[in-house]
Amino acid sequence: MLLGTNLKHIESEEQFQEVINNNENVMICCGRMGPMCLPVYDVMEGLEEKYENVAFYDFAFDSPHAQVLRNHELSRNFMGLPFTFYFKNGEAVKATSSIQSKKQVKENLDTFLVKE
């Protein structure tokens, strides 16, 4: 189950663990191809070049493997797509629910995924 974006895709829990363990900074948008999710993918695609220190991925919300994010502690009260996670050194440091603007995404990248 893959999303039709130009981002790199996470397809399994195993790959998810590899991605967050092998990259210092990771942003993952877990959603569908819907009106609230598409703008966030678009923002991420636009920021990939500027944030070389961050690995950008999407993860199909309806994939059974995406339960690692659907049932994550930080998303337990989320009731709006997409679920967007920021990981630093394998740990989730921030998560947001619903549509986010470019400004909001940049604020989170600059606050939580600062280059060390």
Added chain:
Amino acid sequence: MSAIHYDAIVLGGGSAGLTAGIYLSRAKVKTLIINEGTVGGQMVLTHAVANYPGVKETGGYQLSQIMKEQAKEFGCDIKSNVEITKLDLKSHKKLIEIDDDEVFTADTVIIASGGKPRKLGLPSEDNFKGLGISYCATCDGDFYAGKDIIVVGGGNSALEEAVSLTKWVNSVKIVHQFDNFQAHKHAIVEAEKNEKISFIMESEITEFIGNEKVEVVNLVNKKTGETETVPTDGVFIYIGYLPNSEKLKGLVDLSEYGEIITDEDMQTNIPGVFAAGDIRKKKYRQITTAVSDGTIAALSAIDYIQKNN
């Protein structure tokens, strides 16, 4: 910082802006679309488009992607998710700066920056976005299966989405500030005959309250002034759209609602500056009317370039 010159720059990449891009580029007018959001604009927010002539039914996103590809295939450049940091429309050569580091000039500009969903404007609204407050039934409806929710608004979107949400939820209370609905008759009838839907008229939400997500809302009756606290699992807000014209104040003539005033050729009060789509003062806002505006604006811009160069 040296400027890159285009014959025409289109501000906005929704249906009006993309249509203008298609027409201009096909006419060999060197064109750039600058879009502060996602290409497709409000079209992307439309789950199903069933009344676009020539297309039986499609998604708004799919339609926007085809328009985008059409524009690009004709040679139109597109920059999306950028911020316009400077705008000079009055000079003969129009100037637009984006993200504080790229400058473009153009002989003519078409403003097609569209609109955005109106918010209630309560301080607690942003805090609970995605935590009980939603603006998209098709996106988030399934999170509310078996729950009791509120829909705010009295137009077509509010009533149609309220009916749509009854597929999942236990009950819907529609909260509307007036004593009658602005929606079309068919939408009102569908909502009124749905047993899961009830109505709280002449009332508005004054506060969202909850710990980690929305749990209750405070309402005030606008007629009597009486207040009420209503428990809820979530609130969907559909209270119309606002034109994206904040950056245009003082630059072009705007209506009292912030819409750009044009003549029938989409000409604004500034020579060489045209407007198209939902940003323009007009009665009907549809994808088809935006496409029409974009076409006329592009043809007017081509005419302007030919006469002034």
